[in-house]
Amino acid sequence: MDAMIASALPWLIAFGAALALAGAVFALWQSLRTAFGAATPGAPDATMELTSDARATLIDRKNAMLRNLKDLEFERQVGKISEQDFVKLDALYRQKAREVLEQLDVEVGPWRTEAEKLVKAAVAKVKKDQPKPAEAEEPKLPPERAPQLKCPKCEVVNDPDATFCKKCATRLIEEPAAPASEEKPA
Ligand SMILES: [Zn+2]
Numbered sequence: 001m002d003a004m005i006a007s008a009l010p011w012l013i014a015f016g017a018a019l020a021l022a023g024a025v026f027a028l029w030q031s032l033r034t035a036f037g038a039a040t041p042g043a044p045d046a047t048m049e050l051t052s053d054a055r056a057t058l059i060d061r062k063n064a065m066l067r068n069l070k071d072l073e074f075e076r077q078v079g080k081i082s083e084q085d086f087v088k089l090d091a092l093y094r095q096k097a098r099e100v101l102e103q104l105d106v107e108v109g110p111w112r113t114e115a116e117k118l119v120k121a122a123v124a125k126v127k128k129d130q131p132k133p134a135e136a137e138e139p140k141l142p143p144e145r146a147p148q149l150k151c152p153k154c155e156v157v158n159d160p161d162a163t164f165c166k167k168c169a170t171r172l173i174e175e176p177a178a179p180a181s182e183e184k185p186a
Contacts, residue, residue, distance in 0.1 A: 015062055018101050022055075025112050058104050065097040149173075 072093065076086040149158040149172045151165040158166055163173050 015066065015097070015101070018104060019059070019062075022104050025115070055104070058100055062097065062100050062104075065093055065100060068093045069097075 069090070072081070072086060072089050075081045076083070081089070148160055149162055150156070151158060151168060151170055151172060153170045154165060154168045156165060156167040158172060164171055
C-alpha cells in the first residue's frame with residue numbers, strides 16, 4: 001500500500017503544481033479585472049461559470065487518471081497483469097493525464113492573455129496621465145537675430161551694413177587701406 005502511494009506521488013505532485021498554477025493565473029486575472037474595473041468583452045460572467053464547470057470536469061478526469069495509475073501499479077504488484085501490459089497501460093494513462101493537463105493549460109490561456117492586456121492598458125494609462133517634465137522644461141532658445149553693429153564709442157546699435165555710427169559717426173568697419181582715423185574728436 002505504501003509503495004503504491006509512493007509510486008503515484010510524483011504524479012500527484014505534478015498535477016498539484018499544474019492546478020496551483022492554473023488557480024494562481026485565474027486568481028490574478030480576477031483580481032486584475034476587479035482592480036481596473038475592466039468590462040472585458042467576450043468574457044462575461046456566464047462564460048466564467050461554464051469555464052469553472054469545465055475545470056471541474058477536467059479535475060474529475062485527472063483524479064480518475066490517478067486512480068487508474070494506482071490500480072495499474074497495484075495490479076502489477078500482485079501479478080494480475082504482465083510487465084508488458086503494465087508498460088503499455090501506464091503509457092496510455094500517462095498520455096491521457098498529459099491531455100488533461102494540456103486542456104487545463106489551454107483553458108487558462110485566454111485568462112492569461114486577458115490579464116496581460118489589462119496590465120498593458122493600465123500601464124499605458126498611467127504613462128499617459130503623467131506629465132512629461134522633459135517637454136515642459138525644454139529651454140527656449142532666443143530666435144536667431146541678424147548680427148548687429150554696436151558702436152564701440154557710444155554703444156548705439158547700428159544696422160548690420162552700416163559703415164558709420166548713426167549717432168556719433170564713428171567708423172564701424174575698419175577700412176583696410178587707410179590707417180585708423182575714427183578717433184577724431186567730434
Ligand atoms: Zn556711435
